[in-house]
Amino acid sequence: MVVGSDRMRRRLPRQVLEATLSAALFIGVAGCGGPESFTVSELCGRKVDSALVAPFLPKGETLKVDDGISAPEQPRCQVYVDGDLHLYVRGNIDKADFDILKATERSMRRLGNPAPARGIGDGATIADHGAMAVQACTYKGEKSQYILEIDWVDTPKNTAERREALEKLLRAHLPVIMEAEGCRP
Template identity: 80%
Template sequence: MKARKKSVSREGGAVAVLTVMIAGAAGCAGPESFTVSDLCGRKVDSALVAPFLPEGETLKVDDGISAPGQPRCQVYVGGDLHLYVRGNIDKADFDILKATERSMRRLGNPAPVDGIGDGATIADRGAMAVQACTYKGEKRQYILEIDRVDHPANTVERREALQKLLRAHLPVIMKAEGCRPQ
């Protein structure tokens, strides 16, 4: 397996430059396996993102939809959205997991998960975690959502992969946004 770097073109905002691994022997045309080591402008363990990326001809990571305190990124393979990551620093005076219960149901069989932030929910096609934090001297909460997930095909594997990514990425993205856990 031979590795090469491939730049992904800019479309309507900042798009990350990614390392692309070529599947198969050198000289063979076909689908590529991709490695993503940056989500929403933050370093991420590529092994945590890999389960969500099917083989394909093209990869695009678009983080041009981000704003201060609201990192956003979308990961496309072959033009299809396979991962949407959103972070928000929000007011600390409401229960976001309760408020979004209905939207989590649309992602399929949401269930609470212990040990991630102050609360987390994992569904068949997405996940959400909340952590109380201090941001610019004020009590806030950080909300990390992962959505639009349909790969891997096995739902149990997908839910496990979502849990691992959520657990690892929440503290990284919070720190990068300056939201210190309480």
Template identity: 70%
Template sequence: MAPFLPKGDELKVDDSLSKPGQPRCKVSVDGTLHLYLRGDIVEPDFDPLEATEQSMRRLGNPAPADGIGDGATIADHGAMAVGACTHQGEKRQYVLDVDAVDHPQDTSERRLALERFVRAQLPVAMEAEGCRP
């Protein structure tokens, strides 16, 4: 999370909104939200990338990213990645959503950091929720 957080005196991590199959994490520095992570286990016939296309536009210039799970979109201030999986014996999809990112200041550097982050974290998040590829 280091590339997404500015320097500051107080780091706060709030995961109080998490539920089974729906992890949530808000990360604030000095009282300002700088990173919001969401995970969801959803039905296999649902296309989360298409369903959230408008909200991804709100994050600025969304574009597909190759080679991440079963699909990913990287925007200027967030990203989403999807991986097909089996959860509790049933076919599902895991959706990792990253929002509220405004660091690093350079947009191309931030987008590259977001792509690296979702590429690395999607399989880890899926495993943590018991969602097996």
């Protein structure tokens, strides 16, 4: 009995150690399946600084960037996290004599508190949940204008941060997407 007790004493710490290591490993593996931060380096088939898109993407399990809804002269893309739309980017080439900012004033109001943004294209509006910019350009030898719209934006939760992030993305992405579409300023 004494020999058996010694054996039990030697085994017990090893069993406790194994159980503790198993529990730690399980917790570590379970933690790996948690929400992730995502990186998006292309919008509508055009390169974009991933740091400019990151503020709009909450942590989650899955990321989907759908640019299959694009057409010639009309790049479109939607960015989903866990199946929820968090960013919708649309570009259009239109006639130069059409005042898109005035025409879309009502729809910009639905995005919350639209205000002009200086230094972006020929005119831009930033709202609480979206933004729009217009830039005159020449497309296929004709005077045109390029319109870039961004909406369905609810992240970051702080409105001032969200508006600032929208302005940065709009400012950086407008010239990139215009050039890619062949609409020269």
